[in-house]
Amino acid sequence: MPDLSAALPPESPPQAEGERYMALALEQARLAWTEGEVPVGAVVVKDGEVIAAGYNQPIGRHDPTAHAEVMALRAAAAKLGNYRLPGCELYVTLEPCIMCSGAMMHARLARVVYAAVDPKTGAAGSVLNLFEQDKLNHHTQVVGGVMAPEASALLKAFFAERRAAARKLPVAEPAPESDAKPVSAQA
Numbered sequence: 001m002p003d004l005s006a007a008l009p010p011e012s013p014p015q016a017e018g019e020r021y022m023a024l025a026l027e028q029a030r031l032a033w034t035e036g037e038v039p040v041g042a043v044v045v046k047d048g049e050v051i052a053a054g055y056n057q058p059i060g061r062h063d064p065t066a067h068a069e070v071m072a073l074r075a076a077a078a079k080l081g082n083y084r085l086p087g088c089e090l091y092v093t094l095e096p097c098i099m100c101s102g103a104m105m106h107a108r109l110a111r112v113v114y115a116a117v118d119p120k121t122g123a124a125g126s127v128l129n130l131f132e133q134d135k136l137n138h139h140t141q142v143v144g145g146v147m148a149p150e151a152s153a154l155l156k157a158f159f160a161e162r163r164a165a166a167r168k169l170p171v172a173e174p175a176p177e178s179d180a181k182p183v184s185a186q187a
Ligand SMILES: [Zn+2]
Pocket: 067, 068, 069, 096, 097, 098, 099, 100, 101
C-alpha cells in the first residue's frame, strides 16, 4: 500500500490542548523575566505529556545558546536518553531563531508550535523559513500564532519596563575637564 501520509495536511492538535501547552510555555517565559531575561519559554510534549521545559537565560548562564527552545530540547533529550526526539512537539512563546530551528531539525522534532512572530530573527517564516527547505528539513512541521496576543503582550510589557527602568537611572556625572593635551596619533 502506498504511503499517502506525505500528501495529507499536517494534523493540528485540538485548539484547547495547544493553548494548554502554550500556557505552560508562557509560565516558563515569566520565569525568564524574573531573572531579567527576555521572557521566552518553551515546553516539550510527547504523547500528550509535558516531558521538559525551559526558559531563556543566555545572560545569567553566560551562554549565547541558552535560548528557551535549546534549554527545553536538552532537558527532553536527557530525560528520554536520546539525542533525537521523534514524536515530540515543542511549544514556544516566540518564533524560533536560526539556531533553535536548526537544533529542532537535528532533534528530528515532529512539530514546533510558536506563539508570537519575531520579525527581527524569526526563522520559521518571518526573516526566512528554514522549515520549508526540503533539503534541510524532512521531519519538523511548524505552526504559528497559538496564543500570540498573550505572548506579544508579555514581551511588550517586559521591554516597556526595561525602558522605564533605564530612564530612571541617574545621569552620569560629566568627566572633569582635563588640561592634558590630547595625545597625538602621530608618532
Ligand atoms: Zn533561538
